Amino acid sequence: MTVVQGTRPRVNAGRLNGHIAALGDIGRGPGGGVTRLAFTAEDVQGRAYVAGLMLEAGLAVEVDAAGNLIGRRRGADGTAPALVLGSHIDTVVNGGAYDGAYGVLAAVEVARVLHEEGVRLRHPLVVVAFCDEEGAHGTMGMLGAHGFTGALPAGFGEERDNRGITIADLLAAVGGDHLRLDEAAWTRDEIAAYLELHIEQGSVLERLGVPIGVVESITGRLNLTVTVEGVAGHAGTTPMEHRVDALDAAARVLLAVRSIAADEGIVLRATTGTCSVEPGMWNVIPGLVRLGVEFRDVTASALDDAVARLGELAQEIAKATGTQIEIGLGARTTPVDCHPGLRDLIARCAAELGLSSHRLPSGAGHDAQIVARIAPIGMIFVPSTGGVSHAPDEHTPPDQLTQGADVLLSAVLQLDGGLVAGR
Known part of the structure; x- marks a missing residue:
């Protein structure tokens, strides 16, 4: 035919x-x-x-x-x-x-x-x-x-x-x-x-x-694990000014992740999709938090730039909160x-x-x-x-x-x- x-x-x-x-x-x-x-x-x-x-x-x-x-x-x-x-x-x-x-x-x-x-x-x-x-x-x-x-x-x-x-x-x-x-x-x-x-x-x-x-x-997408280490302590007896709250710092990291896409436009999409808190009790100041972060963009260089920018912001947050923040690279799709x-x-x-x-x-x-x-x-x-x-x-x-x-x-x-x- x-x-x-x-x-x-x-x-x-x-x-x-x-x-x-x-x-x-x-x-x-x-x-x-x-x-x-x-x-x-x-x-x-x-x-x-x-x-x-x-x-x-x-x-x-x-x-x-x-x-x-x-x-x-x-x-x-x-x-x-x-x-x-x-x-x-x-x-x-x-x-x-x-x-x-x-x-x-x-x-x-x-x-x-x-x-x-x-x-x-x-x-x-x-x-x-x-x-x-x-x-x-x-x-x-x-x-x-x-x-x-x-x-x-x-x-x-x-x-x-x-x-x-x-x-x-x-x-x-x-x-x-x-x-x-x-x-x-x-x-x-x-x-x-x-x-x-x-x-x-x-x-x-x-x-x-x-x-x-x-x-x-x-x-492409890039997965990251952000680990925030603070100091666990009693929620009732530790004064606010003496706390090294890992979740407080992690919340700032979450907002920083969003800003990398929404405000700075370094990548098209940025998401914090998971959050684990230790020890995870109502009456204990969080001592350790792990965040699962994902960046997405149509260029590999933008993904690299987003990781670099998150590293800069994480250092500023760590200094301001007295915490230690580490960023681990995960799976990457080109x-x-x-x-x-x-x-x-x-x-x-x-x-x-x-x-x-x-x-x-x-x-x-x-x-x-x-x-x-x-x-x-x-x-x-x-x-x-x-x-x-x-x-x-x-x-x-x-x-x-x-x-x-x-x-x-x-x-x-x-x-x-x-x-x-x-x-």
Whole structure:
């Protein structure tokens, strides 16, 4: 079949939204939230459902050694690299039905439309539901994407989650094999481009009234542990002027973290997400506090600048409060840019469908930023109602979900006709 401009196929809106609703029922709790943690029975059930849809879409289905669920469609050119579409279907605890799952199901719908319409692409088409994007039970997160890019460390299968279960056993539960992880790795020559369709998980598009987001970059993030040491003492007998209160100092650190983003604009986002206090009693002055801090930005240099600035502010706070403050570096994810040609392609596809678009960064992490190590990446966003995500009220109207999938389908067809410059 030859597809010409003006007669391009469209996705089946009712079918796509029905599949989203059906997958969302797997792991749904009494309060409406979805809990489908990677490697659990709910995850296995969800994967089986998606695998069935892949088969209906004419895809050959397999699970690679890293636990990724993969559907493949041959291309007319046996030597051409693949066009890869994907996201994930695992959720956080009491999350929503759209994060990740929408991107996978829309990719399957794209494959099904091409199958039903008899459209034979020159390139192979590959749909991936990446394993364990969310980092269930303390695993690394984006585990499957790391395996897909050959980035898992030697001996990874012997590591354990926070329940003491080995990665080897977790992977085996979904059909993976820690002894063959090298076989899951793709190379640069095997992938022409990677596209990921996702809900925004923020409120920018909704506030602008724009249906399509063209992601320019995916923020990197840096985790820190800030340890504040003071002197524990009796809450009733120690005068205020004689106290070395670790929580008092930690509260100032928390405000300093916020100011680094909100006031000084060094990074896009700064969050203090955890706080532990010792000894943690009503009648004892806190002697030790640990804060979990995260910085996010689209440039690595900004993350470094934020750490340096926090160090300066921490020294000032320590001096003013008589405490000792140490900052420990934790996990770091490198920010990445989406491919300029793919950004332009997505915007053009939206315009051809009569849809306005807006370019914006992604504040959340995605499998795409890991795949960027081996392939050009592009991301399409659709609005999130109220900017809510990772919560039961996560929602995007069905018509906007359909519009995003149509842009994805159009991008695949245009990519197949000629790859973007700068591959």
